[in-house]
Amino acid sequence: MLHSSRVEPSVSPLRALLNNIPNLLLAVTPLAIIQPILGHIASHVALDHPELFARLGSHARKRFMVDPIDLPFVLILSPDNNRPTLRAYRRYEKPAHDAGIAGKFFNLLDMIDGSQDGDALFFSRDLRVTGDTEAVVALRNALDDFEGSALESVIGSFGPLAKPAALAVSGMRALQSRQNHA
Amino acid sequence: MPDPDFLRPELVCPAGTPAALRTAVDAGADAVYCGFQNATNARNFPGLNFTPAELEQAIGYAHAREAKVLLAVNTFPPAGRFDLWRDAIDVAARLGVDAVIVGDIGVADYAARTYPDLRLHLSVQAGASSPEAIRFYCQAFAVKRVVLPRILTVTEIAELHREIPCEIEAFIFGNIGMMAEGRCSLTNYATGLSTNMDGVCSPAADVRYEEDEDSTLTTKLGPFMIDRFACGENAGYPTICKGRYLCSSKPGGYYAFEEPVSLNLSALLPDLMRAGVTALKIEGRQRSRAYVKAVVSAFRKAVDDIMASHEPALANLLALTEGHKETQGAYRSKTWR
Numbered sequence: 001m002l003h004s005s006r007v008e009p010s011v012s013p014l015r016a017l018l019n020n021i022p023n024l025l026l027a028v029t030p031l032a033i034i035q036p037i038l039g040h041i042a043s044h045v046a047l048d049h050p051e052l053f054a055r056l057g058s059h060a061r062k063r064f065m066v067d068p069i070d071l072p073f074v075l076i077l078s079p080d081n082n083r084p085t086l087r088a089y090r091r092y093e094k095p096a097h098d099a100g101i102a103g104k105f106f107n108l109l110d111m112i113d114g115s116q117d118g119d120a121l122f123f124s125r126d127l128r129v130t131g132d133t134e135a136v137v138a139l140r141n142a143l144d145d146f147e148g149s150a151l152e153s154v155i156g157s158f159g160p161l162a163k164p165a166a167l168a169v170s171g172m173r174a175l176q177s178r179q180n181h182a
Numbered sequence: 183m184p185d186p187d188f189l190r191p192e193l194v195c196p197a198g199t200p201a202a203l204r205t206a207v208d209a210g211a212d213a214v215y216c217g218f219q220n221a222t223n224a225r226n227f228p229g230l231n232f233t234p235a236e237l238e239q240a241i242g243y244a245h246a247r248e249a250k251v252l253l254a255v256n257t258f259p260p261a262g263r264f265d266l267w268r269d270a271i272d273v274a275a276r277l278g279v280d281a282v283i284v285g286d287i288g289v290a291d292y293a294a295r296t297y298p299d300l301r302l303h304l305s306v307q308a309g310a311s312s313p314e315a316i317r318f319y320c321q322a323f324a325v326k327r328v329v330l331p332r333i334l335t336v337t338e339i340a341e342l343h344r345e346i347p348c349e350i351e352a353f354i355f356g357n358i359g360m361m362a363e364g365r366c367s368l369t370n371y372a373t374g375l376s377t378n379m380d381g382v383c384s385p386a387a388d389v390r391y392e393e394d395e396d397s398t399l400t401t402k403l404g405p406f407m408i409d410r411f412a413c414g415e416n417a418g419y420p421t422i423c424k425g426r427y428l429c430s431s432k433p434g435g436y437y438a439f440e441e442p443v444s445l446n447l448s449a450l451l452p453d454l455m456r457a458g459v460t461a462l463k464i465e466g467r468q469r470s471r472a473y474v475k476a477v478v479s480a481f482r483k484a485v486d487d488i489m490a491s492h493e494p495a496l497a498n499l500l501a502l503t504e505g506h507k508e509t510q511g512a513y514r515s516k517t518w519r
Contacts (some may be wrong), residue, residue, distance in 0.1 A: 055199075056227040080385035114201070117473040120502045122418050123442075130394060131327075134228050134386035141229030144470045 014052045022172060027072040038075065042086040044157040045150070046079070053081035055142035059135040065097035067128075068105035070176075079139070099139075100130040106176050112143050113151045188455045192488055194252065194351060195478045196467040198230040203240045203251075205471045210482030213250035215283060216240070216467065217381075221263075222270040224285075224307060225467040226381030234273045239363070241277055248281035254467075255293075255425050256305035257381045258286045258364070268292055275300050284308075285364055285504030287322075289475065294323040302492040303327040303351065307364035307378065313345035328349050329463065333361045333512050336453045340367065352454055355477055356465025357504065358445040358511055359383075360423040368422040372404045389420045409442075410435070416506045418442020442505030448481070448496040448514055452488055454513075473502055 045052070053060050056079060066075040073088045076095050089095040101108065107126055110116035119139050121127035129136050143150070155165045195211035197203035217223025219231040227245045232240065241251045253274045259267045266291050274282050275297040278503050283298060284290045285307030293300055306329040310316045319325040327349040330339065343350055360366065370376040375381040390402040397413035401420040408425035411417045418424045424442045426435035445465070447454065454462065462485065464477055480497035487494040500506055 040197055054233075057228070072463065084512050111470070114471040117470045117476075119419075119473070119504075123504055124501070125397075125399070125411070125414065125417060125508060128399075130393075132269055133389040133391065137386040138229035139199060139225060140470075141227065144202045147201055147204075 018048060019175060022175060023070070023072060025116040031073060031090070034073075034088050038086040038088060040157070041076070041154050042079075042084040044154055046081065046084040048153060048157075049146060050081070051145065052079065052142045055145060059132075059138040060099040062132060062135045063096065064135065064139060065095065065100040065131075066108060067100060068103035068108055069102055070104050079137075099132040100128075101136055101139075102128040102130070103110065104176075106116075109151065110151075112157050113149050114144060114146060118144075188452075188489060189236070189288045189460070191459060191485060192250075192351075192461040193478070193481055193485055194461045194463040195204035195474065196356075196464055196469065197240075197474065198225065198227075198467040198469070199471075200232065200236045200240050202467075202471050204243055206478050207244050207247050207249045209475050209478035211249055211478050213251040213252055213280065213461070213464075214244060215254055217254045217256075218270055218273075219460055220266060220270075221379065221381045222257055222267050224256055224305075224377065224381050224383075225254075226257075227468055230468060234277065237279075237488035238277050241279060249435065250281055252281045252303065253279045254283045254305065255286040255289060256283050256371060258307075258378050259288060260379050264288065264290055264292075266498040271296070271300075278353075280453045281326070284323075285289040290319065290325070295379050298324070301326050303329060304348075305364075306331055306353070309362070311342075313342060316346045316348065317343075327461065329353075331361055331363055332358055335516060336450060336457050336513055339454070339459065339513075348456060351461035351463050352447075352459045352513075353386065353445060353465055354451065354454070354462045355499070356445055357419070358443065358509065359421070360439045360467075361512070366423070368481065370401075372406055372422060384419065384421045391420075393399045407421065416442070418505045420497075443507040443509045444503035444505075445511050446499060446508040447510055448484055448494070448499075450510060450513055451481075451484055451494065455488065469502075476502060 060079050060081055064077040066077055073090055075085050076089060076097060078085045103126055107121055113119050114116060155162050158165045192212040194213045194215060195206040197206050197214045197216045203214050203216060208382045217231045218224055219233060249412045255267060255270045271293045281303050282293055283303045283305045285305035290302060293302055300324055302325045304310055304319050304325045309331055310319060310328055311331050311333060316328050325348055329351040332353055365379055373385055373388045375382050375385050384403050388471055392400045399411040399417060402406045403420055408420055408422060423439040427438045429436045429438055466473055477499060480499060484494040484496055
């Protein structure tokens with residue numbers, strides 16, 4: 001469990017409950033519903049950015065645990081270029097992995113998207129790295145070579161569902177921002 | 183109205199990936215420096231750097247926007263492995279890079295003899311800080327620019343400028359070590375890999391991070407514990423020179439070499455330009471596109487403001503600095519550290 005290094009502002013119990021509704025919904029949502037979406041993201045990124053695997057080298061065969069500490073699940077990324085996978089697990093399942101990256105969801109997302117610097121997040125203790133550090137560094141550098149916004153590319157890949165997906169992300173971001181400034 | 187006191191300096195920016203290079207060019211870099219994916223450069227990190235094909239495309243992108251591409255071939259070939267460095271120089275010349283940044287005299291000699299039209303810059307790795315040493319490189323290898331070690335005050339740089347026949351490039355932002363570039367063997371001692379010959383300072387394969395239940399972060403390099411950061415305390419890179427050690431003369435842990443801190447000379451830019459610095463260098467090929475965009479944009483604006491005789495608007499870059507601390511290092515005063 002990662003403990004926050006920041007002093008959290010006090011929030012009324014009702015506001016805290018309302019802010020936490022998406023998280024509560026995700027907590028009761030069966031992961032089986034999320035898995036196809038995650039699988040699609042992994043396939044899209046692999047297809048759209050084959051150069052990623054060259055940068056990862058032998059680390060493409062590693063298992064990375066991405067832990068968004070403010071969401072009720074962790075993700076296991078296996079970027080193997082033959083069959084890349086991204087799957088969600090409940091924390092109690094303690095899925096096996098070679099390397100781990102933990103941080104708030106939108107910090108992780110913005111880092112992958114090229115709008116947050118991973119080293120700066122590490123310096124401020126907003127990013128935690130565990131396990132195989134070399135694999136994490138290779139993954140970070142490979143993801144940072146994306147052209148443009150990885151998030152926009154992934155959202156666009158959902159075709160007719162792209163607009164609702166974009167709205168969902170911006171809604172979650174607005175909620176997160178409100179929580180940070182509450 | 184441009185300030186007649188200043189020559190427009192070149193803003194030299196880092197790129198660890200092709201995307202970072204394009205980001206740097208788009209953010210206003212005059213020149214971007216990068217390296218190949220091997221031991222020929224001092225940022226030989228996993229997943230970082232360029233293939234020859236990527237470099238060729240990057241040169242096309244930069245040149246189309248009137249930016250230069252400099253290639254760092256700035257490590258020191260061990261006996262029997264010179265081929266790798268020779269190949270790097272050959273590829274650089276073939277692809278038409280604007281300059282090669284060299285540190286080793288054998289590499290400099292090969293480049294100067296084989297490609298007399300290939301512009302050479304002397305890397306900070308060469309550790310040349312005296313007029314005599316710099317003049318030697320200029321005379322022997324026709325070096326056109328020296329990247330100065332971060333050990334000189336601005337006054338000393340101005341004096342040096344009058345005594346050497348080449349341009350001066352000075353670091354203005356980024357990582358700052360113990361200023362023994364090209365001579366530091368701490369990583370080699372701890373891991374068996376050499377910063378100077380393998381291009382890896384604190385190789386990631388030997389770095390371990392451990393966080394306990396109290397959120398105390400322990401960083402280790404090989405068998406050595408380098409530092410422990412209490413809950414909420416800002417962290418630094420896992421390098422031995424930034425480690426905290428128990429010393430008999432100091433109570434508690436002590437940064438015996440250097441603290442986790444970054445160089446930021448934004449307030450000294452006019453002084454550096456007056457001192458004859460031709461190129462202002464931003465460190466950080468290992469950093470992200472986000473870092474490149476923020477830092478290059480900030481310094482582009484600051485330099486343009488100075489050139490237009492405006493008070494430079496200095497962006498707050500503290501969030502991007504190591505340990506969230508900044509210093510002007512030795513540039514301001516030798517009393518630093």
